[in-house]
Amino acid sequence: MVNVAVVGGGYTKFGEHWSRSLRSLATEAGTLALQDAGIDGKDIEALYVGNMSAGRFIGQEHLGALAADQAGLLPIPATRCEAACASGALAFRKAYMAIKSGEYDIVLAAGSEKMTDVKGTDAVATLMGAGDQEWESAIGLTFTGLYALMARRHMAQFGTTREQLAMVSVNNHKNGVHNERAQFRYEITVEQVLKSALIADPLRLLDCSPITDGAAAVILVSDRIAGKFENPAWVLGGGHASDTVALHDRASLTEANATKIAAKKAYEQAGLSPGGIDVAEVHDCFSINEIMSIEDLGFCRKGDGGKFVEAGKIALNGEMPVNTTGGLKSIGHPIGATGIRQICDILSQLRGRSGRLQVSGANTGLACNIGGTGATSIVHILGKEEPKGR
Amino acid sequence: MVNVAVVGGGYTKFGEHWSRSLRSLATEAGTLALQDAGIDGKDIEALYVGNMSAGRFIGQEHLGALAADQAGLLPIPATRCEAACASGALAFRKAYMAIKSGEYDIVLAAGSEKMTDVKGTDAVATLMGAGDQEWESAIGLTFTGLYALMARRHMAQFGTTREQLAMVSVNNHKNGVHNERAQFRYEITVEQVLKSALIADPLRLLDCSPITDGAAAVILVSDRIAGKFENPAWVLGGGHASDTVALHDRASLTEANATKIAAKKAYEQAGLSPGGIDVAEVHDCFSINEIMSIEDLGFCRKGDGGKFVEAGKIALNGEMPVNTTGGLKSIGHPIGATGIRQICDILSQLRGRSGRLQVSGANTGLACNIGGTGATSIVHILGKEEPKGR
Numbered sequence: 214m215v216n217v218a219v220v221g222g223g224y225t226k227f228g229e230h231w232s233r234s235l236r237s238l239a240t241e242a243g244t245l246a247l248q249d250a251g252i253d254g255k256d257i258e259a260l261y262v263g264n265m266s267a268g269r270f271i272g273q274e275h276l277g278a279l280a281a282d283q284a285g286l287l288p289i290p291a292t293r294c295e296a297a298c299a300s301g302a303l304a305f306r307k308a309y310m311a312i313k314s315g316e317y318d319i320v321l322a323a324g325s326e327k328m329t330d331v332k333g334t335d336a337v338a339t340l341m342g343a344g345d346q347e348w349e350s351a352i353g354l355t356f357t358g359l360y361a362l363m364a365r366r367h368m369a370q371f372g373t374t375r376e377q378l379a380m381v382s383v384n385n386h387k388n389g390v391h392n393e394r395a396q397f398r399y400e401i402t403v404e405q406v407l408k409s410a411l412i413a414d415p416l417r418l419l420d421c422s423p424i425t426d427g428a429a430a431v432i433l434v435s436d437r438i439a440g441k442f443e444n445p446a447w448v449l450g451g452g453h454a455s456d457t458v459a460l461h462d463r464a465s466l467t468e469a470n471a472t473k474i475a476a477k478k479a480y481e482q483a484g485l486s487p488g489g490i491d492v493a494e495v496h497d498c499f500s501i502n503e504i505m506s507i508e509d510l511g512f513c514r515k516g517d518g519g520k521f522v523e524a525g526k527i528a529l530n531g532e533m534p535v536n537t538t539g540g541l542k543s544i545g546h547p548i549g550a551t552g553i554r555q556i557c558d559i560l561s562q563l564r565g566r567s568g569r570l571q572v573s574g575a576n577t578g579l580a581c582n583i584g585g586t587g588a589t590s591i592v593h594i595l596g597k598e599e600p601k602g603r
Numbered sequence: 604m605v606n607v608a609v610v611g612g613g614y615t616k617f618g619e620h621w622s623r624s625l626r627s628l629a630t631e632a633g634t635l636a637l638q639d640a641g642i643d644g645k646d647i648e649a650l651y652v653g654n655m656s657a658g659r660f661i662g663q664e665h666l667g668a669l670a671a672d673q674a675g676l677l678p679i680p681a682t683r684c685e686a687a688c689a690s691g692a693l694a695f696r697k698a699y700m701a702i703k704s705g706e707y708d709i710v711l712a713a714g715s716e717k718m719t720d721v722k723g724t725d726a727v728a729t730l731m732g733a734g735d736q737e738w739e740s741a742i743g744l745t746f747t748g749l750y751a752l753m754a755r756r757h758m759a760q761f762g763t764t765r766e767q768l769a770m771v772s773v774n775n776h777k778n779g780v781h782n783e784r785a786q787f788r789y790e791i792t793v794e795q796v797l798k799s800a801l802i803a804d805p806l807r808l809l810d811c812s813p814i815t816d817g818a819a820a821v822i823l824v825s826d827r828i829a830g831k832f833e834n835p836a837w838v839l840g841g842g843h844a845s846d847t848v849a850l851h852d853r854a855s856l857t858e859a860n861a862t863k864i865a866a867k868k869a870y871e872q873a874g875l876s877p878g879g880i881d882v883a884e885v886h887d888c889f890s891i892n893e894i895m896s897i898e899d900l901g902f903c904r905k906g907d908g909g910k911f912v913e914a915g916k917i918a919l920n921g922e923m924p925v926n927t928t929g930g931l932k933s934i935g936h937p938i939g940a941t942g943i944r945q946i947c948d949i950l951s952q953l954r955g956r957s958g959r960l961q962v963s964g965a966n967t968g969l970a971c972n973i974g975g976t977g978a979t980s981i982v983h984i985l986g987k988e989e990p991k992g993r
Contacts, residue, residue, distance in 0.1 A: 265664055268659045268732045273736040273740075274687055275686060275978060275979065278848050281845045282846070282978065287847065290843035291979070292686065292693060293684070294683070295665070295683040296667055297664055297668075307682065307697060307700075313703075313705065342657075342658045342665065346662045346663040350662060454678040455650075455668040455680060456672070456678060458665055585668065588665060
């Protein structure tokens with residue numbers, strides 16, 4: 214079997230890019246990844262692009278070919294992948310499989326979203342395309358509303374407190390201050406979260422990741438050529454699973470079954486347990502989702518996520534550093550880009566290049582990217598050492 | 604290397620399904636494919652869904668998970684692929700690569716589109732998402748307009764006649780009469796095409812494929828388990844290439860460079876020349892595109908496509924039968940479904956199950972699915988014999 218390594222990555226400044234187009238952001242990210250890997254566009258054999266809703270946000274589908282075109286990569290095959298907010302990780306996973314298939318040795322996986330070119334209410338309506346149109350969007354539910362239902366249930370079932378939810382955002386903003394590409398680079402306090410505008414009870418403004426423009430890209434290579442690159446990060450394991458799109462169809466509101474299945478597969482493939490992960494990027498689209506993800510990924514027992522956060526265990530110097538570069542909350546959440554941005558940040562940690570945000574001795578890192586309320590979950594585990602005996 | 608076979612396929616009636624939803628059509632197609640292969644949903648390990656614009660057509664993204672959910676396939680990994688009108692072939696190609704990667708042995712690839720739930724003008728605007736939003740859609744170009752430019756140039760450069768264009772539609776309708784799932788089951792004459800409403804000079808209504816609802820699905824398996832199935836069709840070769848999304852950026856208006864590159868790769872992999880193909884499904888979104896595709900695939904010399912059609916060579920009993928089941932023109936063109944529908948029809952020909960539309964002695968078949976005006980082209984060659992020595 215072929216082993217796959219990540220040998221370069223980069224992402225644009227995340228934020229409100231009023232003067233820039235999706236194609237401009239995507240091309241910048243691709244260029245950053247190529248420069249980081251020290252290769253030229255002509256070396257790239259295939260392109261995978263994660264994007265959720267450019268058709269509605271900017272009237273543009275066909276993003277694979279468009280990105281290949283704009284980036285000067287023609288005539289390579291280009292594939293757009295979509296799984297709502299997990300579109301980025303999906304593009305990464307398909308790029309990984311394409312190399313595993315033996316078809317290619319060097320593949321570019323990118324993700325992008327331009328969300329600010331529509332009115333805020335239209336952005337919220339567009340995002341509901343990630344939910345069930347017949348059962349959720351049509352009756353006026355929003356994603357904040359859906360995650361509020363999950364938060365309410367988590368609080369009732371496990372005693373998770375409003376303050377513990379706030380501490381997720383506080384942790385992520387604290388890290389994001391040092392990420393120069395983050396949308397919001399300032400610390401916030403628990404009190405500020407609790408006093409911020411109520412969006413969908415119990416979730417408040419500062420529990421929610423923002424509307425963001427941005428793009429991210431990484432270069433994946435086969436083990437046949439990985440030796441040419443410095444400090445590759447190897448894909449040790451991956452998993453991808455699905456669940457009902459409509460929240461009401463789930464067996465539980467407080468766990469993402471897709472994450473549990475995807476994580477189990479990734480851990481098995483990597484030969485690691487949750488305790489073997491040194492740093493993790495998880496999907497804090499809303500504060501409750503970071504708490505649920507920490508549990509579903511096995512970093513603590515189901516229901517203990519709030520206490521885990523409160524005890525400081527997710528802090529940069531904690532026992533399980535999570536969202537060390539700011540998470541979706543502080544960096545921003547340009548939907549299709551997030552899953553690739555997570556891989557970039559894990560790559561940086563494994564290379565020891567994360568500066569003030571560096572987790573010392575990080576040998577393994579995990580990224581979990583979630584679509585909708587958990588209908589798609591994709592987990593990847595990366596490490597500094599090439600897997601043996603595959 | 605792993606060889607991959609197609610062991611089942613099916614598609615819904617194509618047409619205007621006013622009383623049915625996308626999820627209903629997709630589930631029907633998946634069920635037909637499972638029944639055809641004689642397997643159960645629980646055997647499926649992964650799902651790939653081709654769809655272009657459900658986000659705009661029906662407010663629903665996240666179609667991979669939704670289809671897995673609706674079809675009772677949870678929690679398998681589900682991937683939505685998009686490359687405009689080539690989304691179906693893209694889903695097939697990614698399913699093929701997933702099996703080649705060694706990750707899965709049985710994969711379902713489906714395609715679907717529900718296009719009639721919006722006004723006709725909104726459908727046309729949505730379809731322009733397949734073009735270049737900044738350079739084409741924004742100035743009012745439509746796809747009929749873009750293909751009209753190509754037709755005009757082809758006529759000027761090669762002497763292709765208005766009548767030859769019409770003969771494409773005549774051929775495809777003649778075959779479609781016998782396809783009970785076709786949207787338009789009646790013969791048309793050259794005179795009728797020439798008298799039909801002018802849409803974008805020189806293209807008339809009967810040169811254009813319609814707005815259609817429909818879904819199609821196929822089952823792909825690895826050679827490890829293909830022996831359990833009757834009459835598998837093996838994937839002998841495939842190719843996928845990209846070109847500029849904006850038509851004005853191309854070196855030529857009269858050839859699709861992406862098709863030429865994709866076909867070259869597919870022929871090389873299959874060890875076949877164009878003369879070795881017994882039956883072909885090509886992308887007649889507009890009559891001119893069938894003529895260009897016939898040339899780009901090497902069935903005749905560049906510029907001779909019109910004469911090739913006029914000489915009856917694409918007829919069911921001709922030397923190179925093309926669109927033997929009706930093509931996009933007669934069967935209809937539910938965007939994301941078309942590429943999978945083409946594979947279903949090639950499968951049926953290779954199995955000798957095409958009834959009155961059967962090409963006698965069909966041992967190899969080719970499908971070419973094109974996105975936009977040729978920014979994406981994907982070619983697959985299938986055959987009755989398993990490839991050796993891969």
